[in-house]
Amino acid sequence: MSSDRLDRIRLSGDVPSHVAIIMDGNGRWASERGLPRHLGHREGMKAVREVIQAAVDAGVPNLTLFAFSTQNWMRPAAEVSALMSLLQLYARKERAELRKQGVEVKVLGDLSRIDEATRRAVDDIVEGTRGGTALNLNLLISYGGREEILHAARVLAERVRRGELSAEEIDEAAFEDAFFTRGVPSPDLLIRTSGERRLSNFMLWQLAYTELHVSPVLWPDFDREDLFEALLDYQGRERRFGRVASP
Ligand code: FPP
Secondary structure, eight states, X not given: OOOHHHHHHHHHXXXXXXXXXXXXXXXXXHHHTTOOHHHHHHHHHHHHHHHHHHHHHHTOOEEEEEEEEGGGGGSOHHHHHHHHHHHHHHHHHHHHHHHHHTEEEEEESOGXXXXXXXXXXXXXXXXXXXXXXXXXXXXXXXXXXXHHHHHHHHHHHHHHHTTSSXXXXXXXXXXXXXXXXXXXXXXXXXXXXXXXXXXXXXXXXXXXXXXXXXXXXXXXXOOHHHHHHHHHHHHTOOOOTTXXXXX
């Protein structure tokens, strides 16, 4: 499906190679309609579908979605359970379509905390989409940026203790190698929906030089045109990575 914005994105050519999204506002979307929160998450699943197709259409090679944070475990048990069921449903329902679209799914985070049924569904979607070349989709589940850095520090400390690594050899690459997101490039663009201007413990290390786009739209209403608007906003930025502007 073509759109004026998509044409402009393609003309510019500078498509971000990695877009990350904090999908926020499902609860408010539901409250505004007098519905229970879990129906907001369910509607959010439709937006996930639409944004993946739009990312493929725009030629974005890497997309990361923050689906469930370490801190989300502290929500009421019923909401946690509804979110896990939704992940299972998503994994089962979407696997064939994602495969057809050429989307390769990775699920990253502390997966030791998720239940057996969700784990199996997640393994199946990863296995069933392996080899897709149109888009790398990272679903971050049971993920926290601080927890990821602590985990990496422990892994590196253990390697030093075993004599496999010296303290001097601990550099950025060594840290990144011990992250859940190992092998995933840092995001060029972070989108947060629902107007909130916070990082909420998301990819704290990886976002060091990422461009930020805050959309006022609640996640269930976020559509392909909203993604294209964010990509156009990105294309208008000048990235300096701490240096001065080029002459
Ligand atoms: C934040 O909205 C959203 C979440 C905690 C869950 C995100 C999950 C989905 C979009 C659906 C499933 C995703 C996949 C990949 C299948 P919130 O509940 O914090 O909203 P609020 O701030 O309005 O309360």
